[in-house]
Amino acid sequence: MKVVHLIAGNINGGAARGAYWLHKGLLEQGIDSTIITSSELTLGEPEIIGILNEENKELYKNNLQSEKKILSEYSNKSAELFSTGLFGFKLKSLDKIKKSDIIHLHWVNDNFLDISELSLFNKPIIWTLRDMWPITGGCHYAINCERYKSKCGKCPLLGSEIESDLSEFVQQRKEDLLPKDIYYVGISKWITEQARLSQILRGKKVSTIANCIDTLEYFPIDKSQSRSILGINTPKKIILIGATRIKDSYKGFNLLKNVLGNLDKEKYFLAVFGAVNDADISQFGFEYKRFGYLYDTVSLRLVYSASDVFLCTSTLEAFGKTVAESMSCGTPVVCFDCCGPSEIVEHNTSGYKAKPYDTQDMVNGINHICFSPNYKDISSSANKRILNFFDKSKAAEKYAKLYLSIKSGSN
Known part of the structure; x- marks a missing residue:
């Protein structure tokens, strides 16, 4: 069973850390688990593959500028994070992706993944929902806004007064481009419920496997x-x-x-x-x-x-x-x-x-x-x-069962 995790951002902090601990738990379960990341920090672990070579650094820089240019059109945008999912690295050509049995998405923003590429993987895909971005028109948390439950537009985060704004476009693009057979997993019951209420995932199957930490790293000291x-x-x-x-x-x-x-x-x-x-x-x-x-x-x-x-x-x-x-x-x-x-x-x-x-x-x-x-x-x-x-072993056991059920076709 070969599982490839796609994780953007610093592997040593934030949402990526829970994904990293899951990966470590899976290795202990005997799963052939690999992380592909945009993090320059790979912790010296052979199962973590950083893709920021010189060519990709230039691509990342260009993508970052392109997204900034798009967002600059919204002069009243708040400081909260907004991601378009329009730009990313060419991941489907990677050897690890080609040889994998399952692709497991985690936090994939910061111009790491263009969602249009997902349909090209031709592999079963699991997407762990680590914030609200997969179910919204671009925000990572819908603050005092419920438009993700129906139709995005007039986005308060963008400071927009227009119905057909960037958030409406990003939401519609997700509805159009996300493969219909992705397995969605929330890291809490709360995020799972938000996903089920969303326009993008309404009617889709969304399960819950609690996020994890490494209790061998976090334990009481006097x-x-x-x-x-x-x-x-x-x-x-x-x-x-x-x-x-x-x-x-x-x-x-x-x-x-x-x-x-x-x-x-x-x-x-x-x-x-x-x-x-x-x-x-x-x-x-x-x-x-x-x-x-x-x-x-x-x-x-x-x-x-x-x-x-x-x-x-x-x-x-x-x-x-x-x-x-x-x-x-x-x-x-x-x-x-x-x-x-x-x-x-x-x-x-x-x-x-x-x-x-x-x-x-x-x-x-x-x-x-x-x-x-x-x-x-x-x-x-x-x-x-x-x-x-919430120990990593608990989450790893549940994901290992999910992987096996997907591979066997019983899920």
């Missing part, structure tokens, strides 16, 4: 030891905040401001990683330590383990990778009871799910978790929750 290594010396409870694109509106940064504004600064210390600068965090008057971007699991494991609670204010999230990583390290999570994170956290057992989008309830949740007399039990439950349901 809090005092972690804090000592990180240079944190405080008697206060530590709240961890982190995301690679925290300023994206669906990450809830404005809600985070309200939460922090209502917490006792004498009781809490903030640990921050990712796309958060000093100006963002110093305005609230907390003691804090900022770690910047963390890509290695050792540093992330220490930061998670050193904290008392991880705060997730996302309002749209297909899964919640950082939520699962934190819990795997024994650090409970406070999130809103919505979308992907709500399927990971068990209320009052492994964390706290605040009423959407009630920031005072989130404050209550932080206080409840951090000062609970049963904190050690909550911490242990968080770790066990991930071990039992």
